[in-house]
Amino acid sequence: MTARTTGSPSWDAFWAEVSGARTETIRGVTVDVPRDVPFGFEERLQELSASSAQEDVEELVTTLFGPDVFAAWADAGMGYRELLTVLTWGMAQASGTDMSFAEAYEAVSTADDGGKAPASPNRAARRSQSKSTGGPSKRTSAASTTSARKTSRA
Incomplete structure (x- = not known):
């Protein structure tokens, strides 16, 4: 079997591409x-x-x-705020989210957790894409959740 070449001379060049x-x-x-997130x-x-x-x-x-x-x-x-903004932006980039510096700053500015590091951009993105209605789940009928009664053969 012949190895297929991708045109990239090394892993580093391939990954950069x-x-x-x-x-x-x-x-x-x-x-x-x-x-990428380490x-x-x-x-x-x-x-x-x-x-x-x-x-x-x-x-x-x-x-x-x-x-360095x-x-x-x-x-x-x-x-400090500038550093938090850069870290938020960097974490988003590493997670595959192309967040702007302005969006990172907004995330840091609106964080209401008393100065702690902002939530992971990944997590925030997933939450914002959620299609939840906020209502209660539908009840499952009792017939479909109970086990069949077994009789004793004694």
Whole structure:
């Protein structure tokens, strides 16, 4: 059997091609736009959501955008709300949602959870697409949910 070629010389080139690799300049720092959520990222985000420790925030930024990005943004004067906006945008991009910076800012601004990290853009998108009417479920007839009575052979 002959191996089929895709025209891409390596996995990295192939993945860049299919995932639409691109960069963005944020506070003077050119970063790769996140294309996928790293394993364990959402769990780690939940664990650190109540933390305001700089090293925890730096860990999240490093996971999404790469090493030294957090320090460069801090040196450029990035503030907390701005950082939350960029993280929200980055998480959306990594989840496959092409969210604009304005939409990310709106999500951060309307978060009513007392300054915690905003809900995952994935989750928000799923909720907004839900077709639920909000009404109660229909009752299932008793005949279809009960088991047949068994008689004893004693």
